[in-house]
Amino acid sequence: MNSTTSSGPLLVILTTLLSPSLFAQQPLDGYIAEGLTNNLVVQQRTIALEQAMLGLKDARSLFLPSANLNSSYLSGEGGRYFDFPVGDLVNPAYSTLNQLIGSEVFPQVENVKGYLNPNNYYDAHVRTSMPVLNTDLIHNKRIQQQQVQLKDYEVDIYKRQLVKEIKQAYYQVLLADAGIRTYESALELLQRNLAVSESLERNGKGVPAQVLRSRSELERIRTQLVTAKAQGANARRYFNFLLNKPMDSAVDTQYDVRAALADTTRYTEVDISRREELAALRTGVDLRNSQFKLADQYWVPKLGTFIDLGYQGIDWSTDSNADYYLFGVTLDVPVFNGLRNRNQRQRALLGVRSAELEEMQVTNQLRLGADVARNDLDASLSALQSATAQEASARSYFNLIETGYRAGVNTLIEYIDGRNQLTSSEVQLFVAYYTTLQRLAELERATATYPLSN
Template sequence: MKLTPLICKQSVCALLFVVVFGFFKANAQDALNNYIDFGLKNNIVLQQKNISLEKAQYALKNAKGLFLPSVNLQAAYQTADGGRNIPLPLGDLMNPVYQTLNQITGTNRFPMLENQTINFLPKNFHDAKLRTTVPIINTDIIYSNKIAKQQTTLKEFEVQVYKRDLVKEIKTAYYNYLSALAAVDIYQSGVQLAKEGLRVNQKLLENGKGLPAYVLRAQSEVENANATLLDAEQKVNNARLYFNFLLNRDANEAVEVEIQDQANLAKVEGLLAGLSAVGEREELKALQQVEGINRSVQKMNGQFAVPKLGAFLDVGTQSEGFKFNSNTRYYMVGLQLEVPIFSGNRNSNKLKESGLDLKNAELNSNLVAQQLNLAAKTSQNSLRSAYQTYQSSLKQLEAASTYLRLIDRGYLAGSNSFVETVDARNQYTSAKILVNINLYKTLIALTNLERETASFPIN
């Protein structure tokens, strides 16, 4: 029985496996970046954010359109009967005069007239016109356009903020998937070690040097290792489901797995030495836009006393009986002036209210700036702790590997008990799992710090 060479080979391979993160091929950064690009294009929530941004852009176009003339076709038709009448006795007034003139001239050049009745209500009357209106002085339009621009910019920052959150979630989910997958490999190695222990004890028992209790204990260890392996495989499935959910693709689609090289770990020392500034975070820029919007609203409300002046031009036709000729056509040009005089102090109260909104926005900006700075420092401390813990776990793995080799040799030589080999093997497996967990805790902590400092290039 040559158990020791096998154990040594597995231990050395496992140590190299952890040190160089060698459970996959090289260069995971390309695969991860491809997944990030895919997620930024296909994530459902991000698509909703982009729709909100597009709506804000159309609102801005509408605000700009208020500066342009507005042309509308207006038409009205009216007919009525009855109501008040105005009698015009033209015959009674003019016929005696016309009759005398005819007698003097000896002709009938002056015909007799009938009395007339004029009705107040129009009958079969239409009025159709093209009305063109254009604002000349209107401060509300000016500030509405400015506010629409600021709101569009605010939506852009909101999209950027969610993109950064999505990148963080994708990278974290990817690292969790790699960690779960690596755990499966480690537990598979543990199963092989347990089976090898069972085989050795069976051979010892067959040769009269072992005990039945050791065989039973070895069988129990194999079953326990298999159960742990099944649980780890289920965690892989769950991690894959969540990762695909973030990318908005089929839940069972395979995840491309490549090793995360030491480039990110090399960044850790630099990040721990100095903290990047958080002054360029989109959250702060968005809050600055909120301040700007409230400031614009305050200025707009402060212009309530400025008169509004507009011009209009009407070109149309009016007639009874739908006639259209030179006598029915008309045009009208005019100016409209509106000067506010009294509104029950509503304008001044509205101005004070907008001033309070502006003050609240400024206070909120200061508060969030402090919170972001605190979050960045906390993330830096968390990264430092995770990195130091990872370094410590590497040393624990090295010690556990050496301990396992010594105990296995001692067991074969008869100087150590089987219980000690089981304990050594469990320590070794636990050390490998701990290295795996701490490795990805470090990478996730690095991702969190990257998010808190807004250092990942979104564009």
């Protein structure tokens, strides 16, 4: 569901200032590409995606035959035994035959006493096994595929969040630089004014109060300049932190604000259908359904086959009687498991319902967030329009006061007040510009419109 809002005349201030030459490549795009490549969290999320893909490969490999070499050696004496009366069975017959022949051709045989524990016995074989019917493997592969999709969405979700943070951090750097330039300009003007006031005082044409007031105003602007420089340094450090660069790296501030503000004309409609969060939520529901199917089909028998090829014998014999093969089929049919399978099925069903409710809730939250971002952008555009008008008025007023002050018509207090109004309006105009850009970045994030290259 889309919601439609219109900026109306608020965009006139922007569109009238734009020309085709302003849409050149901005340095911010390069910083974003650099951040998406070097950011540590992106690298961590990418590693998690690669791990999930390896898990999917493992799930697929379970359908293939597996071969293992098994060997054992046993040797012992004593313990359990058995009596085999072979002498009692054959000796009477042997005695009769010897009497008939007249010669002791057939000797007497002793009864045998054998032990069950083998003595010097070995067994070495290769067992090859393969599943024939196992629904757990089918569902497990599907679950692993969906987990890979979720990890992929998580990477893109964080990338979009990182794009927004990089943009807002960059705008904060630009705002701090603009404030520094404004205060430096005001400081230079006040220094010239102080020099004039001191010269007038030395020549007996000025009063000490004017000099003191000029010095006080100069120190106030100097303090604001120091604060602005500190804010600018911190903004640069955070910006470089997002890019995983040295904190003191230089930042290219050659940025066309008006060209960037042209993007506001694209957001007459708010559409969240491109959000990766929605696809991730749907995949999460599908994953829960796969887990339910896995639990629901616990009763399906599991059928497998195996074959052993090897040698076994006594005293390490390897003659033709030692080699052997053994083929088998395994069948596992669940009969009763203390109702645990039924409980697992019910838990999986509740998990599906919980995922569906989460999808509904987050979808509504995303839609609300996009609408709020659109309204915030409209408010910022209105504030920008007002700040532009205020700055123009303050500049005109100061020019009049400055001319009158030089002519001796206006007082120093009026001059300083006019300068303060101009400085404040310039700062507020820069704040309005970069606040609008930050709101634009938030709306871009809310609608997932920034092109991500995978």
